[in-house]
Amino acid sequence: MALGGILTVAANLIWLERRLLALWQDRYGPNRVGPFGLFQTIADAIKMFLKEDWIPPFADKAVFVLAPCIINATALLSFAVIPFAPGVQVMDLGAGLLFLLAMSSLGVYSVTLAGWASNNKYALLGGLRASAQMLSYEVYMSLSLMGVVLMAGSLNLSEIVKAQEGMWFCIPQCVGMALFFIAGIAETHRLPFDLPEAEAELVAGFHSEYSSMKFGMFFIGEYIGITLISALTALLYFGGWSGPLFGLSENLAPFVQFGWFALKTFILIGFFILLRASMPRPRYDQLIEFGWKAMLPLSLLNLLVTGAVVLALE
Template sequence: MQHVWIVLGVLFVLLNIAAGLIWVERRMLAMWQDRLGPNRAGPLGILIVLADTLKLFFKEDWIPPFADKWVFIVAPAVVVGSVLMSFVIIPFTPQIIVSDLNVGILFFLAMSSLGVYSIVLGGWASNNKYSLLGAMRGASQMIAYEVFMGLSLMGVVMLTGSFKLGDIVNAQKDMWFVVKQPLGLILFFIAGIAETHRLPFDIPEAESELVAGYHSEYSGMKFGMFFIGEYLGITLISAVTVAMFFGGWLGWSFLPPWAWFFLKTFVFILFFILLRASLPRPRYDQLMETGWKILLPLALANLMITGAVALLVRG
């Protein structure tokens, strides 16, 4: 019974965070650009969340006549589904975790890889050249960054000796892994941005080139699903970063563990938004080049050095 509550609780909190991010992102972007952002609906404009959601609900739910109807409908569900599944292994506190799988990290990697299906299927089903181009870019970007995303986390796994996230957090009691694995963090975070295709790596959307990329043809709540999926993705990457490198729920005792976790996660979410506010989008070929030619070798090097050091220390 407790599991059911945890599942429902996690789901409730996550969906609210995702919705709340609508407001947070707009306000923060505005602040960083010396503007005010949405401030009309409700106190500080917080009701924009409601307004925006209602708007999405009431928009015409259009399926283009030329689209592959069923795939077109399924695609947005896949992204939300796969991201939510990833949250299964996130330890919010020692108690609040849906399932502390012993292949935790691998499960997360597997689920986040599934997310790409939504992009590819959505772009394909739209039967629109821009959507298809977006989907193709999304797929190749995922493949390129997926690889070293996994590799960059292996350093931490090596140091802990476990794939379980609970164990990983507990292993940081003395020192956060950010100190031992700074390169791992940087690589993981870059891969995370690419994985969620957030700016500056929003190549599959690239509105200045591809209208709106893979979701050009989407409107109403189907578009809303992609939208929510993206915010959930941000939250997921932030949460995993916190769990892997910043000690998860660990913190001084004046705050409860869950508060520490959320606080840390929130900082990373803000960092995502700050990146959007400050960095321009790279060219597609530059993105691929960086992925394959710089970041992948770096990840391998990081793995090798970590392995060597671990052997030396134990040895």
């Protein structure tokens, strides 16, 4: 059920993004299929399924097919450890955060292999960019998360949420949060960090040769990634499901709590989309330079200061 739910959310995110972008760009966006154009994504999915499933003759077939599966598998697996409300999750791993980082590392393979297997120069450049970008931004991502782990004293996501009862971590960990969110954008390679696909330069980057539902899987994978990063940010920094319960009974509480979690996640997703509507794209070397020269020292500093404060308070 969770799987179906997430896929539905990701699919409808495409509609949401198109409508929001249209709103910010003085145009209508999809508004014809169903109420408010809500069924547009379904129509697109049907089209995508019915298209010829084409594998270029020059591609490395096995890897070419495998690549889009990886991104979906890792992104969906990541949701296994996400608590949607107290106790509502697929598995309550003690080292949940580590599991998430591991999954996100595996996700790099998808993009890199897709670029490599396509045997196309644009795809190769996209894949190269992707591997360098995602590998380096993963470093800052995990380092920036360590501040939260230090404060909560646990790698378990539910524990982290509970540790925020007094104060959301977005206040003491504001630097860490900013770093995590930036790294998250780079991980999902969304604008302004969409260099692996940079359509003005690389046509479609690593997925230039993909069509039909294999392209659709990259597409959905990207939106699952956005949902994941937004959900994580909500959990780690904005108190997850916590919020006023309006004095409801215990049976109904989880629904409200899930509502709070969903609301926070969607606001963050909206932020992702707003970034796409407004930011230019840096050059590849600028992105990597920014990573190693600004993100890395800042995330180390954040870790150091958090550690010192936690020690001093003990």
